Amino acid sequence: MPRLSQWIIRAALIYLLSGITIGALLLAHKGAPFLPVLWVWLPAHIEFLLMGWIVQLTLGVAFWILPRYWQQPRRPHEGYALIAFVLLNLGIWLVVAGTTFRAGAWVLFTGRLAEVGAVLFFAAHAWGRIVSREGA
Amino acid sequence: MPTLTRWYIKSALVYLAVALILALLLALPATVNLPLFIRFMTPVYFHLFLVGWVTQMIFGVIYWMFPIITRVQPRGNVQIGWLSYALLNAGLLLRMIGEPLVATQSAAGLGWLLVVSALLQWLGIVFFVYLAWPRVKEKYRGG
Numbered sequence: 248m249p250r251l252s253q254w255i256i257r258a259a260l261i262y263l264l265s266g267i268t269i270g271a272l273l274l275a276h277k278g279a280p281f282l283p284v285l286w287v288w289l290p291a292h293i294e295f296l297l298m299g300w301i302v303q304l305t306l307g308v309a310f311w312i313l314p315r316y317w318q319q320p321r322r323p324h325e326g327y328a329l330i331a332f333v334l335l336n337l338g339i340w341l342v343v344a345g346t347t348f349r350a351g352a353w354v355l356f357t358g359r360l361a362e363v364g365a366v367l368f369f370a371a372h373a374w375g376r377i378v379s380r381e382g383a
Numbered sequence: 384m385p386t387l388t389r390w391y392i393k394s395a396l397v398y399l400a401v402a403l404i405l406a407l408l409l410a411l412p413a414t415v416n417l418p419l420f421i422r423f424m425t426p427v428y429f430h431l432f433l434v435g436w437v438t439q440m441i442f443g444v445i446y447w448m449f450p451i452i453t454r455v456q457p458r459g460n461v462q463i464g465w466l467s468y469a470l471l472n473a474g475l476l477l478r479m480i481g482e483p484l485v486a487t488q489s490a491a492g493l494g495w496l497l498v499v500s501a502l503l504q505w506l507g508i509v510f511f512v513y514l515a516w517p518r519v520k521e522k523y524r525g526g
Contacts, residue, residue, distance in 0.1 A: 248449070248450055248519065248520060248521060248522065253519050253520065256519045257516075257519050260512050260515065260516065260519070263438075263508060263512060264508070264509065264512055267504065267505055267508045268505065270501075270504075271501040271502065271504060271505035272501070274478065274497050274498075274500060274501035274504075275497060275498045275501040275502070277482070277485065277494075277497050278481070278485060278493075278494035278495060278496060278497025278498045278500075278501070279494045279495065279497075279498050296433065297433075300438075301433075301437060301438075301441075304441060
């Protein structure tokens with residue numbers, strides 16, 4: 248597993264832990280109310296688990312496991328995948344700032360924009376690796 | 384494919400089927416006389432789908448395909464894997480029953496079901512991350 252996949256997958260696991268900790272507190276609060284302000288964290292729970300865990304893990308595994316080129320560089324445009332990693336995580340935190348921390352609609356918009364950028368950069372990296380064994 | 388992975392993936396497929404059947408019921412028009420219990424199961428549907436299906440499928444594949452640690456104990460402590468599987472599924476099933484019960488019978492003092500469900504699912508995932516973390520690494524090359 249390449250170093251960048253290790254970073255991305257470890258980040259995904261951390262988001263999983265963060266997301267389910269918030270989720271467990273919310274579920275417990277549903278059963279035995281103890282802290283109503285917890286509901287403010289619902290968007291963070293969703294964002295951490297959908298984008299931080301599921302999407303990020305998928306990208307990390309794809310970077311590792313998609314077919315590699317026969318010649319160097321085996322994984323083309325690795326820098327694009329790194330930019331995708333940075334943008335995705337920036338996006339997640341801006342979305343959480345815009346929702347849970349109510350930093351404003353433009354912060355939320357910028358976060359979503361960063362996430363779109365992350366996907367585009369990752370696609371630019373991965374597109375050429377989505378091939379058969381014959382390279383077609 | 385390791386036995387634990389087979390359990391994770393088969394369970395994930397069952398949850399997917401149950402989640403979609405539930406989605407089908409929830410999509411029925413309000414004029415259809417369903418038990419009130421079912422009408423309160425939208426959050427259960429989301430979690431059967433995202434925890435029962437997506438996350439559990441991912442866990443099964445991670446346990447199977449991530450780089451091994453050593454030849455002697457390739458996938459770490461399998462007992463922790465089974466504990467994680469049992470806790471996660473017990474917690475999710477408890478939520479499936481408990482959440483609509485709490486919503487429809489709020490005076491019955493059943494809230495503890497959700498507290499226990501939350502704790503079981505949380506522990507199940509924490510144990511899985513503990514098991515998976517050392518396998519996020521370079522390919523095993525012996526030694």
